[in-house]
Amino acid sequence: MDADRISRSADRFVTISDPIVAGIERGWIVHDASKLDRDLHVEADVAIVGTGAGGGVAAEILSMAGLRIVMIEEGPLQSSTDFHMLEREAYPNLYQESAARKTKDKAITILQGRTVGGSTTVNWTSSFRTPPATLAFWRDRYGLTEYSPELLAPWFERMERRLDITPWQVVPNENNAILQRGASGLGIPTAVVSRNVKGCANLGYCGMGCPINAKQSMLVTTIPAALDRGAVLVHHARAERFSLQRDEISGLVCSALDARDQTTLPYAITVSAKAYVAAAGAIGTPALLLRSRLPDPQRRLGARTFLHPVVLSAAAMPKAVDAFAGAPQSIYSDHFLYANRIDGPAGYKLEVPPVHPLLMAVTMPGFGVGGAQLIGELRRLQVILALMRDGFHDDSQGGTVELKRDSAPVLDYPITDYLWEGMRRAFLTMAEIQFAAGAKSVLPVHESAWPYTSWKQARAQIAALPMEILLARVVSAHVMGGCAMGAAGRDSVVDGNGRHHLVDNLYVFDGSVFPTSLGTNPQLSIYAIAARMATRLAQTLGRTTRPPKV
Amino acid sequence: MRPFTRGEFIQTGLAGITLLALAGCMRSNTYAGSPFDDNGYRYRVLSGGDRELIAAVAGAMLAGVLPSEPIAYRAALVQAVRGVDVAVSGLPPGVVDEVRQLFGLLEFPPTRGFAAGVWSSWTNASGSQVASFLLRWRFSGVTLFRSGYQALHQLVMAAWYGGPASWTRIGYPGPPIVS
Ligand SMILES: Cc1cc2nc3c(=O)[nH]c(=O)nc-3n(C[C@H](O)[C@H](O)[C@H](O)COP(=O)(O)OP(=O)(O)OC[C@H]3O[C@@H](n4cnc5c(N)ncnc54)[C@H](O)[C@@H]3O)c2cc1C
Ligand code: SF4
Numbered sequence: 001m002d003a004d005r006i007s008r009s010a011d012r013f014v015t016i017s018d019p020i021v022a023g024i025e026r027g028w029i030v031h032d033a034s035k036l037d038r039d040l041h042v043e044a045d046v047a048i049v050g051t052g053a054g055g056g057v058a059a060e061i062l063s064m065a066g067l068r069i070v071m072i073e074e075g076p077l078q079s080s081t082d083f084h085m086l087e088r089e090a091y092p093n094l095y096q097e098s099a100a101r102k103t104k105d106k107a108i109t110i111l112q113g114r115t116v117g118g119s120t121t122v123n124w125t126s127s128f129r130t131p132p133a134t135l136a137f138w139r140d141r142y143g144l145t146e147y148s149p150e151l152l153a154p155w156f157e158r159m160e161r162r163l164d165i166t167p168w169q170v171v172p173n174e175n176n177a178i179l180q181r182g183a184s185g186l187g188i189p190t191a192v193v194s195r196n197v198k199g200c201a202n203l204g205y206c207g208m209g210c211p212i213n214a215k216q217s218m219l220v221t222t223i224p225a226a227l228d229r230g231a232v233l234v235h236h237a238r239a240e241r242f243s244l245q246r247d248e249i250s251g252l253v254c255s256a257l258d259a260r261d262q263t264t265l266p267y268a269i270t271v272s273a274k275a276y277v278a279a280a281g282a283i284g285t286p287a288l289l290l291r292s293r294l295p296d297p298q299r300r301l302g303a304r305t306f307l308h309p310v311v312l313s314a315a316a317m318p319k320a321v322d323a324f325a326g327a328p329q330s331i332y333s334d335h336f337l338y339a340n341r342i343d344g345p346a347g348y349k350l351e352v353p354p355v356h357p358l359l360m361a362v363t364m365p366g367f368g369v370g371g372a373q374l375i376g377e378l379r380r381l382q383v384i385l386a387l388m389r390d391g392f393h394d395d396s397q398g399g400t401v402e403l404k405r406d407s408a409p410v411l412d413y414p415i416t417d418y419l420w421e422g423m424r425r426a427f428l429t430m431a432e433i434q435f436a437a438g439a440k441s442v443l444p445v446h447e448s449a450w451p452y453t454s455w456k457q458a459r460a461q462i463a464a465l466p467m468e469i470l471l472a473r474v475v476s477a478h479v480m481g482g483c484a485m486g487a488a489g490r491d492s493v494v495d496g497n498g499r500h501h502l503v504d505n506l507y508v509f510d511g512s513v514f515p516t517s518l519g520t521n522p523q524l525s526i527y528a529i530a531a532r533m534a535t536r537l538a539q540t541l542g543r544t545t546r547p548p549k550v
Numbered sequence: 551m552r553p554f555t556r557g558e559f560i561q562t563g564l565a566g567i568t569l570l571a572l573a574g575c576m577r578s579n580t581y582a583g584s585p586f587d588d589n590g591y592r593y594r595v596l597s598g599g600d601r602e603l604i605a606a607v608a609g610a611m612l613a614g615v616l617p618s619e620p621i622a623y624r625a626a627l628v629q630a631v632r633g634v635d636v637a638v639s640g641l642p643p644g645v646v647d648e649v650r651q652l653f654g655l656l657e658f659p660p661t662r663g664f665a666a667g668v669w670s671s672w673t674n675a676s677g678s679q680v681a682s683f684l685l686r687w688r689f690s691g692v693t694l695f696r697s698g699y700q701a702l703h704q705l706v707m708a709a710w711y712g713g714p715a716s717w718t719r720i721g722y723p724g725p726p727i728v729s
Contacts, residue, residue, distance in 0.1 A: 085725030087712055088633075088708075088713065091640075097645060098637065098641055100641070100645075100704060100708075105697070203728070205725060211728050260639075260640065262642060262643060325726070357711040357712075357722050358711045358712045361707035361710070362704045362708050367611040367612075367688075367703060368611065369614035371611075375720050376719060377720075378720040378721055404644050405644075406643065406644050408644050447688055447689065448689070469693060470700055471689075471696070
């Protein structure tokens with residue numbers, strides 16, 4: 001890596017002002033529940049649980065409409081001052097279950113944020129509109145007639161403007177460039193990713209919290225805007241359950257967590273509001289509703305939770321790749337998403353992940369000298385990932401959120417043969433692309449694989465790999481669904497405006513409302529859909545908001 | 551990187567250990583007495599027995615990675631065991647319970663023998679015994695054992711590769727300086 005160049009370009013940011021520190025000095029109302037010494041009661045017009053993509057957008061729009069807002073977040077309030085680009089700090093501090101959340105059978109590792117800003121504080125900034133084919137499926141199957149590219153366009157435009165989402169102009173880092181070169185050598189089209197960044201120094205540490213506030217996450221955009229309008233933030237506070245009185249929520253009970261977010265303190269946090277917005281993310285929102293024992297006659301709650309399950313392929317390149325440096329995702333290919341019908345054999349999107357030592361070491365197969373040699377080649381490692389589009393085929397029903405004995409959630413997600421078949425094709429695609437880009441060897445990330453030295457060898461060996469859990473490494477950073485929206489209560493939990501079908505003043509504005517997966521990275525879909533839903537809620541509550549400019 | 555054959559790649563865990571043993575780096579010598587009277591640090595979660603287990607597992611998992619000189623080797627191993635303690639203590643209580651169950655299964659002599667095939671204590675187990683236990687679990691037909699292997703792998707790797715001590719060997723320059 002040209003370390004010099006990076007520190008030089010970062011020199012422009014020598015004095016990094018921290019908008020959170022500054023806001024607190026200006027007098028934001030922020031309660032750190034881990035420091036409580038008595039019970040806390042908060043009243044507001046709208047209570048929002050979770051401060052990620054959905055919660056952040058809702059907080060800004062509702063507070064701009066003049067409503068009194070309280071935000072409840074189970075994670076800590078950390079900001080650029082705390083972001084040191086160190087994996088060993090970031091994963092335990094900013095991620096659910098130290099970035100080691102697993103599905104019930106331990107077959108899939110799930111990355112989700114748990115901090116103010118939610119997953120947007122740690123995500124990789126790739127921004128895509130909801131694919132038209134996905135929206136068409138929702139209109140056909142779920143009666144979501146207003147979910148068309150045309151009707152959503154103003155909401156996408158609004159959020160793209162708000163979060164500085166534009167195609168990445170800088171030359172892709174070598175990790176991404178290899179995807180581009182290998183694919184184009186095989187005639188597979190690729191394109192440039194759009195990112196939500198402003199003044200990005202191309203550092204590559206988005207996953208550990210952006211140290212210079214270039215990433216336009218909820219932490220530095222919508223949440224400060226809401227706090228500037230007098231919204232209240234309570235962090236280290238876990239929403240435990242809603243109280244239901246007749247058809248309405250009458251209050252929200254939260255617990256205060258200690259500074260390390262593990263044990264609960266003996267103080268009660270209660271919230272009363274006119275309307276309640278659950279935005280605790282997929283898994284989090286269904287879990288909250290399950291704990292609240294809300295009516296769910298068709299047992300839809302928590303069902304059909306999707307992951308875009310990811311498989312990976314690691315190549316040893318002849319020269320340094322330094323995939324830990326530079327914007328993590330700048331090139332992608334949707335070619336294999338649309339090779340078949342959306343409800344046909346599993347399609348997949350190709351991207352690359354950033355390659356940092358800890359995450360790579362836990363992800364790569366093997367141990368001892370074999371494993372050591374792989375990680376020893378960190379600088380020459382190039383990794384491609386394939387995210388499988390789940391939820392469109394009868395044999396891809398996703399997973400189900402359950403509550404454990406201690407009422408913490410767990411996702412039971414069986415990987416079906418339908419998905420395994422797609423994953424095997426994806427291993428082949430990725431290996432072929434890597435060899436086309438000049439890889440010395442390619443290792444499908446699977447315990448029974450080893451670094452193959454030719455495409456011919458790889459093709460034969462991948463065809464024979466046992467596609468089984470806890471042999472193939474499967475990960476996910478895109479949890480969606482579990483509180484599906486739809487026109488009818490038969491197959492959904494909320495309506496197209498995010499309003500609960502059976503509980504009058506309860507709304508869900510986050511990634512859990514998707515009735516299927518998206519087939520693309522979710523953040524922009526959540527921003528736009530939450531903006532639309534929040535604007536309608538403001539109107540319902542008698543407030544007007546600026547309609548998005550068309 | 552020199553190309554691997556399948557056998558080599560999968561077996562190197564084992565071979566590496568044997569080589570280390572032959573090179574005269576005898577774990578049992580390094581550990582005369584109680585191996586983890588690690589006074590420099592207050593363990594949050596790991597019991598004395600857990601530390602012996604993790605030291606044995608980390609020695610095998612990180613074969614070829616840890617320094618071979620005995621004092622440096624022991625210091626690195628202590629770092630890895632502390633790292634695992636930190637990692638486990640950051641997990642939610644329900645998950646910590648699961649980890650404890652796994653450690654319990656591996657520490658209770660009868661289950662350690664039957665499930666892991668290790669009949670001596672972890673401190674006295676040879677490197678190759680530990681490595682063959684890990685290989686057996688890694689490819690076991692029983693998914694529970696495979697997930698146990700994955701959990702150990704993840705804990706040890708996270709503990710080791712999270713720290714700068716591991717970065718020189720792999721060429722990782724560490725994060726850039728921004729302020
Ligand atoms: C490492 C990583 C990389 C990613 N990269 C990209 C990318 O490049 N592009 C993209 O589009 N998407 C990406 N994503 C996914 C994207 O960030 C998420 O899909 C999106 O943020 C989800 O929004 P959400 O509002 O549904 O939930 P989240 O953003 O996850 O927010 C939910 C919040 O609710 C809180 N919460 C949960 N339960 C409770 C409770 N009971 N009480 C109080 N608070 C609670 C959580 O702590 C969290 O802060 C990435 C995700 C990760 C983890
Ligand atoms: S690459 Fe990511 S972490 Fe680095 S400056 Fe840009 S947005 Fe921030």
